[in-house]
Amino acid sequence: DASAGSDGMINYLNFGDFGGGTAPKANYNPYLPAFKLSATDYVHERLMIVEGTKCREVPWLATSYEWTDPKTLVFDVRQGVKWNDGKPFTAEDVAFSFNLLKKHSALDSVGVWDSDLTSVKATGGNKKVTFSFDKPGATAFTRITETAIVPEHIWSKVKDPTTFTNAKNPVGTGPFTVKSLNPRRLVIERNPDYWQADKVKVKEIRFNKADAGGQVEQLKLSRGEYDQQGMFIPDIKKSYVARDPEHHKYWYAPGGSISVYMNLTEKPFDDVKFRRALTTAFDDKTVIRKAQLGYVKEASQTGLVVPGQEKWLPKGIEDQGRIAYDPKAADKALTKAGYEKDSQGRRLGKDGKPISFSFKVPGEWTDWVASADIVIKNLKSLGFEVEKETPSPDAAIEDRQTGRYDMTFGVHGGSCNMYNNFSDPLNSDRTAPIGKKAMSNEVRWKDAKTDELLADLKSATSEKDQKKAVAGLTRVMTDEVPMIPIWYGAKWFQYKTTKAVGWPNAENPYASAADPLLWMTHLKPAKD
Amino acid sequence: MTLLEVENLSVTYSPRDSAAVRAVDKVDFGIEEGEFVGLLGESGCGKSTLGHAILRLLEKPAAITGGSITFDGRDITHLDEDELRPLRWADLSTVFQSSMNSLNPVITVREQFADTFAAHPEAAGDRPDVDARAGELLEMVSLGRDVLRRYPHELSGGMKQRVALALALALRPRFVLLDEPTTGLDVVVQRDILDRLRELQRKLGFAVLFISHDLGTVMEMADRVMVMYAGEIVEDQPAGDMIESQLHPYSAGLLGSYADPRDEVVQVAFVPGRPPDLSREHAGCLFEPRCPVSVDACRTEHPELLPAGRGQARCLLVEQSPDDGALLRDVAPTDRLGGVFSADSEPRARGAADTEPVMVVDGVGKTYRTKRGVRTTTTRAVDDVSFALRPGRVSALVGQSGSGKTTIARLITGVERPSSGTIRFKDTRVDTLRRRAMRRYRRHVQLVFQDPFSALNPTRTIAYALGRPLRNHLGMTGEQARQRAAELLETVGLSPAEQYLDKLPGQLSGGQRQRVVIARALAPQPEVIVADEPISMLDVSIRAEIVELLDRLVRERGIAMLYITHDLLSARLLADEVMVLNQGVMVEHGPTLEVIGQARDAYTRRLLAAIPRPGRSRESWPDEPPNEAERVPAGS
Amino acid sequence: MTYFVRRAGFFLATLWAAVTLNFLIPRLQPGDPAQAILSRLTGKSQAVDPAQLEAVRKMLGAPDGNLLAQYGDYLGALAHGQFGISYTYYPYTVTDVIGDAIPWTLVLVGVTQILSFFIGTVLGAWAAYRRNTRADSWITLGSTFVGTLPFFWLALLLIFVFAITLRWFPDGGGYGGGSQPGWNWLFFSDAFQHSVLPGLSLLITGPIGWILGMRNNMVQTLGEDYARLARAKGLSRRRIALTYGARIAILPNVTGFAIALGSILGGTVLVETIFNYPGMGRLLLEAVSNKDFPLMQTLFLFTTVGVLIANFLADVAYGFLDPRVRRTEAA
Amino acid sequence: MTTPSSTSMTAPAPTGAGDTEGVRVAAIAAGRSNRLPGWFVILWRNGKCRFGLWMLLAFVLVAVFAPVIAPYGPRVDDFGLSEGPTGAHWLGTTARGEDVFSQIVYGARTSLLVGTVAGVLSTIVATAVGLTAGYLQGTVDEVLSFFINLGLVVPVLPLMITLAAYSPVKGLGLIIAVITVTGWAFGARIKRAQIITLRTRDYVTAAKFAGDGTARIIAYEIAPNMMSLIVVGFMGSALGAIGAEAGLAFLGLGDPATTSWGTMLNQASMGGAMTTGQWAWLVAPGIVLALLITAFTLINFGVDALSNPHLRED
């Protein structure tokens, strides 16, 4: 077998798409996440990797970190690491990278400098990097770890880093270097001088342009032409796994929550009792089975992604915060809250008029439309008059941002940054009046207690304090019900074990689909 | 030896939509080598069909359904296309009825000659010198050699027909079929081409079958004339004999509708009625319903084509007469026919020449500016023309094609405004009228259109066509308008009117349509009528009918009429005064007899000279270069 | 002179109108490019990071603010031949991106258009020549059935049969991952292999219009008087069919053909999309879905200019081929 | 004739204006023997066209009686996912568990609706613009001609995609609007050319002499004589519209909520009809679409014969 080298190495692996549109052009600038090619993630590394399933912190270019006080964060930079052009990697490079983003805010796509960061300096004899904040800066931690580190000796000479494509032999510390690129294929090869080269068993990775997404890609995947791919494929058990049950595997880890958003500035959604009554109204299981093809998991009302983030759950919560479908309970709760049914079975508002509203869902997203159909059916059976509207995605997103909707689906959370997870959808700073675009608080939740909890979380450096704040926030979610999570968006991840084993999966969720550097250090040649 | 022998030939059209039409029925004749035979007949009687059959060019749905064609002793009735090919053009050539459209528009004249030569190496030689031979042929029809390099669209109609003629003679054929080769041409040009043709025929000695319904020309040119009626040959005589005496009543009627306008007394007649429907079987003589001298037997017995005099005729009366058609000769033809219209040297009983004019045209000129791509050309269509129209009188405006006749009609009727001069209708200046006033003006001045086929909307009924002017100009509606429309139809001789009111124009014959067009012009009771060549598109037999109608209307209603034509005969019959137009300039203006009798202007004399004189030797051409307008300037 | 002024005037006015339309249509609609790009990147089921959105907006110079001012800037840049930076391929310029795509489209669509026209004209002429024979029926009916197949659907079937099942041809792309674009044999043969299936799908459905058009025109010309005269002249069937039939019947198709050639620049969106062909059509669809205004505008400009030029050439060619027009046009 | 595959890729072959009056006359002649309208007789007599008319009739019947014919609703998703053809589901089921056969039946409605409505609308626009420009001449003509020419040279497909992509609402209405907006120019140009020859007809001048006004002349004298041209234009537009709808839907620019053969193809393509072996889901809509377009193309043979006597079948 050509792929299993005699030297205990894997000759090459075929991966899926590598970004950059339909006719990609070389771009390895790690600060242009929307435009870079995927090789960038194998060339440029970060101080630490917070893996996406359990949010473990894995030391990488930094060996450890310490909050010397709530406003000061110090990383110990790994020693003996070399750039792939042979130059040594130092703390200066780290400081340079962060300061580059300060200077060119357009490159700061992670938003490190949006926090209360004031300065980044190489300290401790070029072995440490010190981040200084003017307020407690704990929330900035994941943002810092998400920032790629670039070599000062190259980038300091770049005139305009915002248009720098880093196209020729990109210099980084990572396990791979770019071998060749044409618009159909990107090839990277193992960096023999990598600081943990002994762990990398893959000699070469070939990314194949696979942006068609339709039939053809699905066929190629099902035929086993990819060692790893991350795409949607209908009926995966039949069309992929069944083709080679021994080697064709998939793992769809849960991501952000997809929730029913209610416009909290409108009646009756501004009534907490009403919202709480609806928590049992939606048949999540049917949504998942029929509309989402069973690929996803039922979401927890807490706003956390369980089971990955279960350590953040407050004690004593039932079924990790998942609320079962119970239309009778919903009916009872609604009636009790003052929303009675009339003789024709119509649910009446407090003003005595039948409650009617619209449900907006982008018409092109057929699985969402199917989900909405089920949700609407649930609502109708409770006596509401609901009208489905199917605008274009652009219009739907804009309407959601500007608050021009009654009820719709929204996405939130799912990252390892707990502060972002709750602040984005709930922080009153992040909302705007109806008609103006809200930054991220699209339900328009304004609650002093929530803001207070968020402030606590932001400054909490110890895990205990953080847990306390998060527990408070999950309680806001379950008690006040600013939104009703239905399912977790899946992270598509298919892999094949004929050449390589050691992929992350449900049994061994050591990394997420978005952490390739972690699996690169775990993959081993298949035995046979 | 007889070159072409047609025996018992029948041709049937069997279209899918309607019943089969026997367009040619048992036709029998022969043509000798070098003979010039004319074929006369009303439109639709089957002349072209016969011609196509002889050339074996019939296409679906037409087919030869009986009889045979023998050419030079060889039966060609059933030869297939490959066997025919060597015969074509080298032996049998033709000029089509629509010869103006029969040249390939995308190759030069030279190439059209070249491919003819190339197709017949046995007749043209292996490597013919195309330029020399084609040039020679063109010169024969008085065209310059430079025409070879031209494309058909660069030639005028007359030039195209001459090219077609030259092409027909290219391989020195023994037989040429000419199917109305000069229709649509100016009289002067037509004359020129036909003279040349006759000359060539004498010189080269080919036989000709000349199809036309232009009596004068056929009579003048042919050695022998055949007359067709409803798919049958009804008479076949030497031309001279036929002028003298017609054997068949139809031939008599046909010749009766022709006269020479230069004569002292001009008398024309017409055959009323329409030819029979050929899709049905008819017992008896086909001409019987229209025949003024028919007898009972004609209704039941179908006559045979039998020898009579020095020719043949298909008429029971001729058969029965002991001495070759004496019976017919007894009665003057005009007496036997339905309508007669005559003009003699006496002034007519019409409005006086010094009545107050209703319409005065004074020094009118019209210049057209045409933009063609980058260049602008100006055409002086009408130049300083003055005349007056008086009630109860007809002024004829004659002149060759393009001389500006229609332009004057448009100016008078307000369709167009003059570039200079004035036009007055009573006290109104016509040349400055605006929308509303124009509509009111047109209640008084109406136009009779030349082409009855395009002047009536094919999708609207006759009642509609007549109802609109009644409604707009006289405010009549509903039953009243319908009543009036019926009266108008009766006036123009379409009766019973009820039968016509709800018909579509497509269901009427050309003559009937032209009457409707006239009725429409009469509807608003106008004081002035401008008739723009109202008879040029009609069959000869209908022409006299319409002329008579116009004359009656002018007399009865005191209408002032401007009668536009290039046909001097009808001008002579109808007009009190004649105006001759040449390239926009009025060259002659005076009482009809004076202008026709003693033309002062050279151009007028040329026009007069173009009129055929059957049976008489023609006086020579006025010495002037042949028609300068037909020459295209070199290198345009 | 005025003729050329008018022509040039129309050219410019059309261009302006097209460019303006293309400027306005997307901008009057909801959503912004940064959002579009990131939504596509993250997928609909994951939240877009507001920080990232902000960064991308800064980078692209988010098109907020005064529409009129933007329009002015846009026209000004165009006048200087600056088409800007693509939003999809940031920081590459629109010119870079289009420059890569044009050759593909030109070759694939150009060759198939020309072949379609050629095949269609020949078959149509043949059908007219053998009118009402079995050959005629086969050609007209056969081409009707085959030609009306929705060709995007046909393309899918071709892929399935020839690429996936039989593996005779690649399933998409302009060339394989193994070859490097350049002037070398390997690349050309690879590119050819990749063009077979898309080319085939275009060729199967392409000629029908030309076939029917040519047949109808030629049946008509063969019925004209000059064709009958040609028969009377005893010309061979071949000569009549070619010089008196086809030669004249082809004329009306010339304009259509020139326009078809002009629209080549627009590419064939459906085929290029299905086959992942790196041409202009797919670029356009990508630009539209990414709200890549500069790219979209420029593509639109290119296609419009292409059609306008083709129109002009069609006039010229028509004048050259049809002597009846030649004189009026030249005068 | 019009290119049948005007799914938009190939430029439409140019159409001759046709001798519209001749058609009228021939049609009257043809109709005289029967009680049927003449134009219909000519169409019917053409073998290809007759076949096309039968096919179209079949499609119309299926569309009209869709609820009777289809065993299930088009969106009923109670069945197994991506199942192959069985007795209960003749064409199997979709990845979402809908009955493919029922969708095909209901899809006929969409295609015919789009064809008819877009055909009628663009014919109306084309006729109104063409007639006005051709009859009035002068400045009005200049302005309208500019728009006609603009409509002709602006690349249709890009414009269509742009319009369809950026509309905030989706749906059949939008598709119809887009097709109308992009599809009227060609017809308008032909009609303008035709009216320019018709307006100089003597009967038009005669109507002026009879005192009729402009509007009346256009409506009563000219328009009836352009009927066959209008029919030709309608057939072409309808044909193009059906193809365009399917193409746009296939590109994902349609409204997934409407059941059309184009959206079916799109969903089959995205929904793994090939990977799951549910062939019928992909093949069926393509074939019915081809059949419908074929029907229209066949009818067009007859329409061509209507306007060109040379093309009549003997």
Ligand SMILES: Nc1ncnc2c1ncn2[C@@H]1O[C@H](COP(=O)(O)OP(=O)(O)OP(=O)(O)O)[C@@H](O)[C@H]1O
């Ligand atoms: N294609 C056709 N189908 C049916 N009948 C036809 C057809 N062509 C001609 N006819 C009929 O055949 C008869 C003879 O037509 P033909 O053209 O030979 O007349 P013609 O004497 O040449 O007339 P004209 O002087 O007008 O040229 C006419 O009555 C006509 O109605």
Ligand SMILES: Nc1ncnc2c1ncn2[C@@H]1O[C@H](COP(=O)(O)OP(=O)(O)OP(=O)(O)O)[C@@H](O)[C@H]1O
């Ligand atoms: N609208 C126009 N634009 C330019 N030139 C014109 C126009 N109308 C007529 N002419 C020119 O004016 C001249 C006179 O034309 P007119 O139609 O009056 O001639 P006519 O005597 O009626 O000819 P015919 O006997 O052929 O009807 C011709 O040379 C013609 O080409």
Ligand SMILES: [Mg+2]
């Ligand atoms: Mg004739």
Ligand SMILES: [Mg+2]
């Ligand atoms: Mg005239």
